Amino acid sequence: MHKDLVNVTVRRGSPEQRAIAVARSQGIARTRDFEAAGIARTNVRRLCDRGLLVRTARGLYQLPNAELSAAHSLAEIARVVPGGTVCLLSALQFHELTTQLPRAVWMLIGSKAWTPRNPPVPLEIVRSRGEALTAGVERHVIERVSVPITVPAKTVADCFKYRNRVGLDVAIEALRDCLRHRRATVDELWRFASVCRVRNVMRPYLEAMV
Numbered sequence: 001m002h003k004d005l006v007n008v009t010v011r012r013g014s015p016e017q018r019a020i021a022v023a024r025s026q027g028i029a030r031t032r033d034f035e036a037a038g039i040a041r042t043n044v045r046r047l048c049d050r051g052l053l054v055r056t057a058r059g060l061y062q063l064p065n066a067e068l069s070a071a072h073s074l075a076e077i078a079r080v081v082p083g084g085t086v087c088l089l090s091a092l093q094f095h096e097l098t099t100q101l102p103r104a105v106w107m108l109i110g111s112k113a114w115t116p117r118n119p120p121v122p123l124e125i126v127r128s129r130g131e132a133l134t135a136g137v138e139r140h141v142i143e144r145v146s147v148p149i150t151v152p153a154k155t156v157a158d159c160f161k162y163r164n165r166v167g168l169d170v171a172i173e174a175l176r177d178c179l180r181h182r183r184a185t186v187d188e189l190w191r192f193a194s195v196c197r198v199r200n201v202m203r204p205y206l207e208a209m210v
Contacts, residue, residue, distance in 0.1 A: 015043040016052070023053060023063050027144025028079045031059045060120055073121045075145040077105045080116050084109045085137050085148040087126060088166055091155040094140075097177045100170060108133065108150065108158070126162060135195050153184035157192035160201050172205055179209050186210055 019039045023029045034044050044061065047053040054064045060079060071094060074086050086094065089102035104122035109115065111129045136154025139146045150158060156178050159171035178184050189206060193199045 015039050016047055019043055019047055020052065020063070023061055025144070027062070028056070028075055029061045030079055031061075034061075056120065058118055058120065071142045071147075073105050074147050074149070075142040076120045077107065077123065078142075078145055078147040080119055081107055081109065081123075083113055085133075085150060087150045087155065087158055088124075088162060089170070091150045092159070092170075092174050094149055095152050095155065095183060097152060097155070097174045097181075097183065098170060099173070124165075126158075126165075131195050132161075132197075136192055151184070151188075152178050153188035154192045154195070156184070156189060157196040157198055157202070160193070160198040161196040163201075175202070175205055176209060 015038075018037055019034055022033050022037050022039065026033055031041065031044070034041070044053065048055050048061070051064060053061050056062055056076065060076060074090065074094065078084070078086070084107035086105065087108040088106040089098065089100055090104075090106040092098035092100065093102060102124075104124040106124045106126065108126050108128055110133060111127045113127070115123070115125055136151045136157075137148050138151050139148050141147070156171065156174045159166055159174050160168075163171050175189070178189070179186075186206070189202070190199070193202045193206075
């Protein structure tokens with residue numbers, strides 16, 4: 001729904017009707033979304049008590065009949081850490097480039113960015129800056145939430161950069177699958193290897209696979 005139409009919708013009807021409209025338009029609504037629409041927290045609590053809204057985590061709400069995707073946790077954390085980017089193991093899983101099942105959502109954030117104290121899902125934070133933070137990011141809509149996720153080539157380069165945290169075997173597997181399934185070109189992989197400053201680390205593995 002267009003943003004202007006959403007703004008009109010949430011200003012009409014009773015507070016409860018408007019709260020439901022906010023939840024429907026946002027997919028995963030935050031407390032601040034309701035407040036921005038002039039809806040008091042007491043109205044939100046009443047809707048939860050009546051089963052018309054579901055509190056999925058602290059400050060996060062959904063409609064009870066909302067369909068949850070396999071990437072639901074990515075949508076949740078994107079609402080809590082709006083300046084972050086899904087990366088590393090979580091991005092690999094999203095792009096189907098790993099057999100790993102991450103126990104936490106991996107997020108790339110700025111070197112001085114704030115992080116939530118009590119996130120709705122386990123969170124692994126990686127900090128960076130400059131082009132290594134901003135390059136190679138695409139937005140994917142998950143449950144109506146715009147979620148920034150590193151593209152396959154950047155994800156692979158990140159895995160080599162943070163190999164001490166995710167494991168070199170994971171990085172090599174990701175590189176192999178990325179090439180096998182043509183998720184990125186060799187030029188794209190070299191570009192992000194330069195961005196992440198891991199050209200020398202990736203070189204022997206990349207040259208052996210092409």
